[in-house]
Amino acid sequence: MDSVQTVVIFALIAAKCVRAPPPNFVLLFADDLGYGDLGCFGHPSSPTPNLDQLAANGLRFTDFYVTSPVCSPSRAALLTGRYQTRSGIYPGVLYPGSKGGLPLNETTIAEVLKSEGYSTAIIGKWHLGVGLNGTYLPTRQGFDNYLGIPYSHDQGPCENLTCFPPDIKCFGRCDVGVVTVPLYFNETIKQQPADFLTLEKTYINFASQFIHDAVHNKQPFFLYYPSHHTHYPQYAGEEYAGKSLRGPFGDAVMEFDGTVGKILQTLVKTGVINNTLVFFTADNGPELMRRSRGGNAGLMKCGKGTTYEGGMREPAIAYWPGFIKPGVTHALSSSLDILPTFAKLAGASLPDVQLDGVEMTNILFSLGPSERQAMFYYPSSPSKKYGVFAVRWGKYKAHFYTQGASHSMTTPDQDCSLLALKYHDPPLLFDLEADPSENYNLNGSDWDPVLQKINDLRVQFEASMVFGESEIGKGGDPALEPCCSPECSPKPKCCHCTSEL
Ligand SMILES: *[C@@H]1O[C@H](CO)[C@@H](O)[C@H](O)[C@H]1NC(C)=O
Ligand SMILES: *[C@@H]1O[C@H](CO)[C@@H](O)[C@H](O)[C@H]1NC(C)=O
Ligand SMILES: *[C@@H]1O[C@H](CO)[C@@H](O)[C@H](O)[C@H]1NC(C)=O
Ligand SMILES: *[C@@H]1O[C@H](CO)[C@@H](O)[C@H](O)[C@H]1NC(C)=O
Ligand SMILES: *[C@@H]1O[C@H](CO)[C@@H](O)[C@H](O)[C@H]1NC(C)=O
Secondary structure: OOHHHHHHHHHHHHHHHOOOOOOEEEEEEEOOOOOOOOHHHOOOOOOOHHHHHHHHOOEEEEEEEOOOOOHHHHHHHHHHOOOHHHHOOOOOOOOOOEOOOOOOOOOOHHHHHHOOOOEEEEEOOOOOOOOHHHOOOHHHOOOOEEEEOOOOOOOOOOOOOEEOOOOEEOOOOOOOOOOOOOEEEOOEEEEEOOOHHHHHHHHHHHHHHHHHHHHHOOOOEEEEEEOOOOOOOOOOOOOOOOOOOOHHHHHHHHHHHHHHHHHHHHHHHOOOHHHEEEEEEEOOOOOHHHHHHOOOOOOOOOOOOOOOHHHHEEEEEEEOOOOOOOEEEOOOEEHHHHHHHHHHHHOOOOOOOOOOOOOOHHHHOOOOOOOOOEEEEOOOOOOOOOOOOEEEEOOEEEEEEEOOOHHHOOOOOHHHHOOOOEEEEEEEEEEOOOOOOOOOOOOOHHHHHHHHHHHHHHHHHHHHOOOOOOOHHHOEOHHHOOOOOOOOOOOOOOOOEOOOO
């Protein structure tokens, strides 16, 4: 036997017997953060050194999409690998007193990985329901551990939301007449209102403990960190308040980036950095109505609430030293694809449901083209009547309907704030590679074959779409708003608890 054969045979034996341990997963998810908000995506004054490091040493996605221009539906699709219309997380978003939530028969990434023995945790913003006695909390959807606020932090009076130093009020107003925002530990409220000045430190400690425990127990783990940053209103603790060149938004994104850095440090310290896939993206485009205190979509058109690129194209980064080669990919990909990808890498089987995600190991390991052919753009409040508003196929995007959004007002582009629904026949057509800003409609008969193909894809997709019963349509009940002392009165004022964490 010559030496080449020997090497080949040993390699085969190694591949068969010494199966590499399954990788850990850290999923970082920012809130209302636009395509142009990170240093590594071109923002000139955003202080994001840790995310920039991930991008420099990982794979940066230029053509990555979420499924909705608002929070709850985008999160439902991320965690299930299915468009939100299937799970019923439409129209709009969930509220503190909502009766519905992500149906328990939906299978989340956490449940997929738990079946393979993973330890699972979520820190931060859930926004997929609370319900009666915590029916819809993440602990009911495959997460062993939860620390966080189960919805947006503006969904409660924010008079207690102060910036550092504590006597300075943060910019903006929040919802009044509801309970102040609760901080949950698993299914128990530990603070109400949550203390935002120390919240990020609390999250960092929790994440660190979780990683240490899993490594100590020799268990693979999945950590999901959906941050409150950079959703309105902006805040930051002592370490970051007033520190960025970009004002309150910059401080908030800087605090988020700092937490990312701390999580990475823990991965290094515990010796698992080379066996962990870290994936970063955000739920939807920037809330432009907050002006300079909202995010920035960079060269993408409009922002949150719209099906223009600024609403649904997001920065994304995949990082796994030694496995993912540093670089940039233009492959069409989506938050829908994360569940199938993690499942494949963990050796887990896929849930027995109609998935909309496709696995993207081809893209991560430069093995071949994207398996994703098209992306369908649902508005904030999808309906069977209108279906998808736009379709991307290859480099082309056709808009069948367009509509501005109050979330995207205040920019000079009138299309972002025009609230009337506009039907386009023929559809508006853009070449997103030549014209990512959707400025120049390709009209004329030369484009008929492209429009025909896109319309065929749309018809085929709509035919396969089964709308689940609307969970958000079930409405709300003030009695369901989370309260740390359920029997107290008068509500919501009496729901007030402080505890050291
Ligand atoms: C969950 O249950 C509902 C109500 O029975 C059903 O309509 C839906 O199809 C189920 N979803 C899944 C993913 O099984
Ligand atoms: C919800 O919790 C309350 C208080 O713990 C209890 O009295 C009630 O029976 C629970 N309801 C349901 C439907 O489990
Ligand atoms: C949350 O639940 C998990 C799993 O049951 C448990 O290990 C953990 O200690 C709980 N955490 C808290 C703060 O109760
Ligand atoms: C990870 O891999 C790099 C490159 O091979 C190596 O320098 C580093 O020590 C490894 N880190 C850990 C914690 O194993
Ligand atoms: C095509 O677009 C150009 C520029 O917007 C416009 O001037 C022209 O009228 C359009 N032609 C048709 C056939 O719509």
